[in-house]
Amino acid sequence: MASTNSANGHAKRPVRIAGASGGFSDRQRAIKDLAALDIDVIVGDWLSECTMTLHGAQKIDNERLRAEGSLMEEPVGLFDPTFMDNLSPALPDIARKGIRVAVNAGASDTQLLARMVEEEVKKQGLQLKVAYVEGDEVTDTVNRLIKQGEPFPSLMTGENLKDWGYTPIYAQCYLGGAGIAEALRSGADIVVCGRVADAAPAVGAGMWWYGWDRQKDFDQIAGSLICGHLIECAAYVTGGYYSGFKRLMDKCENLGFPIAELNPDGSCIITKEENGTGGEVSVGTVSSQLLYEIQGPLYYGSDVTAVLEGVKMEQIADNRVLVTGVKGLPPPRTTKVGLTAVGGYQAEFHVYLCGIDLEAKAEWVERQIRHSAGDAVKELSCFKFSLNGYCPDNPRNQDVATVDLRIFVQTRNKKLVSKSTLDVPGFNRWCMDNGLQGCPGWTLGNDQRQSEGKIYYEYYVTLLPQSEVQHRVVLPWDSRVLDIPPCGNTVDYPRDQPSYDTKDPVDLSKYGHTTRGPLGWVVGGRSGDKASDANVGFYVRHDDEWDWLRSLLSIDKVKQLLDEEYKGGKIERFEIPGIRAVHFLLRDHLDRGFNSTSTYDTLGKNVGEYLRSKWVNIPNKFLARGRF
Structure with a gap:
């Protein structure tokens, strides 16, 4: 004790x-x-x-x-x-x-x-x-520094706060x-x-x-x-x-x-x-x-x-x-601070599609809904159609053949996503209007509550000098308040950390015969979010797999594996040999972060599993040891 x-x-x-x-x-x-x-x-x-x-x-x-x-x-x-x-x-x-x-x-x-x-x-x-x-609550401090001209560049994008487009209402470091x-x-x-x-x-x-x-x-x-x-x-x-x-x-x-x-x-x-x-x-x-x-x-x-x-x-x-x-x-001389702002209102509508020709069916629905929205689309900051899922060959039941077409909107005009009835125009009505003109199998979800707008918040991450923070400890039993100054020995670190592809990559052909299959058969992974950045790390279980992993997973290879998910942002890479791991930071990958994102992967936790599902050439001797 x-x-x-x-x-x-x-x-x-x-x-x-x-x-x-x-x-x-x-x-x-x-x-x-x-x-x-x-x-x-x-x-x-x-x-x-x-x-x-x-x-x-x-x-x-x-x-x-x-x-x-x-x-x-x-x-x-x-x-x-x-x-x-x-x-x-x-x-x-x-x-x-x-x-x-x-x-x-x-x-x-x-x-x-x-x-x-x-x-x-x-x-x-x-x-x-x-x-x-x-x-930790530093709203007044941040507002004072903004008035004094502090640019507060974003840790994610590098752009200054004035270019964000939103007004902070709360700051916590x-x-x-x-x-x-x-x-x-x-x-x-x-x-x-x-x-x-x-x-x-x-x-x-x-x-x-x-x-x-x-x-x-x-x-x-x-x-x-x-x-x-x-x-x-x-x-x-x-x-x-x-x-x-x-x-x-x-x-x-x-x-x-x-x-x-x-x-x-x-x-x-x-x-x-x-x-x-x-x-x-x-x-x-x-x-x-x-x-x-x-x-x-x-x-x-x-x-x-x-x-x-x-x-x-x-x-x-x-x-x-x-x-x-x-x-x-x-x-570091600074500490991270998160700024919260009101973003607007968001809503979503779900149409279920089934069977063959799913991409064509989704296009049919999207064109009809965009037509119904008309000029109101100019007031939407996000208008996104996502076809999620697929119908396998010769499906074993109807549920596995059914996919979700998600229609997602964000706007500062609350009226466009207000609670709609059959005679009130707005987001719900744009989607409903097309039910009987829909593609084969067009099916309405039986819970319409998501189509009513809810407020959402934007989150902005930047840095605040530790000298501006009034870090204190309150001891109520003897009415004392203790000031906690920053460490006297701090350093200014650059925004971008060291990034590199592997030194001396090995020739992958030396591993002999391979089998085409998911990376995750032999590679573990883990990913997460920091605002709109996503990180993902990969590791292997055996020493002889390490050279293969570090040589295979270059920055360009990860871009290739991301496929349609790669949005053109910077990717940073480094290695931890002691745990046989390669780590990647995907800059500004997550569409702004949890509270405002338009994607399913609100916390970046699925980036790693998506990449582990991508197919690569895996040495047969690795597979002989058993899969993760």
Whole structure:
């Protein structure tokens, strides 16, 4: 437990950190079950760019209604609504065992959530100190800097904010782990944060446990950053979203949550809870999570920059993977900040088509609907027709022969997507008008609610100087507020990270006879989103497959595999030989990101699976070992 820390701030043993949540859709049993184990710190991530946008926009709307006097009742807190149900049952074990908790569940109402935790602690008759971290909400700061001429270039496109076309209403930046560390050093048992980086709670735990020097212990802090990244998404590192999922079907109903043993040098061992849970911790599952949502060979945090190219992983026992080789550089002078703006209204309509000649049928429907829209199309910022699915040869039943034609619109004119009846013109009516003139098999979906417009938000990612952030820790039990200045040793890093095709590619013909088939037969993959950028990493299981992978997957090859999905954007590439992985960053690939995208792949998670489905020539000797 935490009480084993020695007087000089360095622990006698590794700190055991458990990852209890990767988002608002995670299992609610986590904190209670983890608190029953031999754990020092429980961390959790409840935020995403999606939730940051929605909570922030609602906060601004509540403030407007309150100022107008039209707020009918005080709204619920703008934080994760499930958090208290997750935390409350665990509080007795947390208090009895001296476990510390650090989470980012506060979203846009961090102080309010901290007060609710305090009230629950008192209700249960426990003695726990609750601190909270503030400073992530930077709307006023951003607006001031805009007026002063700060261009705020987009991290995705490089264009300046003035060219975005939208007016920011809310801004929230990413804080590091130094505030969490200071809260724990000051006696906090539970630290509630808003938008700290996903890995920041683990960074803060390491800083507190070992007393690392923020100004120079960059290798150690970088190791804790990657340790935090590996457990920040909970079961993603124990089998969730894993390419080898088919052999984990046993007990897949309840994957175990991860536990990291963080060492004083920044290396770590990733393991998991047992207790009859499923999943596994293997070099494969840990490699998969490492590759998730990274942007290049440098992984930036507010406290440190981690260098990924030298990472190594070793399976040292069942469900135990040792992670080493992380090097640290000074943190960037800036931190990432997300700006939210009202985009307009969006709606969609679905027509089901069946059987043969699907492309021709879809064209028929699209031409009719565009005709019905007429001049109103000039008021649409997006008018998109997507034929999704296909009819296999000699289909075994009617459902598999049926596909979805999705019609998607976005507009700033709410009237065009308002609730429509049979005699009101608008998006729903444009689609309905053509039902009896439709192609063979034209079938209406039986739920028309999606055709009524809903508000959507645009999200813009840029950088804010850390010196402009008022990072603070509030300790309510003794009425203190602690300022957390940035690290005194920061660096200006370029927007574009190093990118390269492989050195000394091998002649692929040396592998002998091949079979044409999906890349994913022998290659694992993982992808994710950062606003409109998509990242995707690929890895193999055996050493002799590494030369083949790095030689096959060049930037040009990935463009070819993307096929119609390649939109002409820049693609960046680097390698991590220690885990036999190649990583690609697809710039501005995702049509703006979760809250405004017109695609099915709202989070970039399907990019990797799409590419794994593409056919390449696979050496037969690789296939003889078995498929993923």
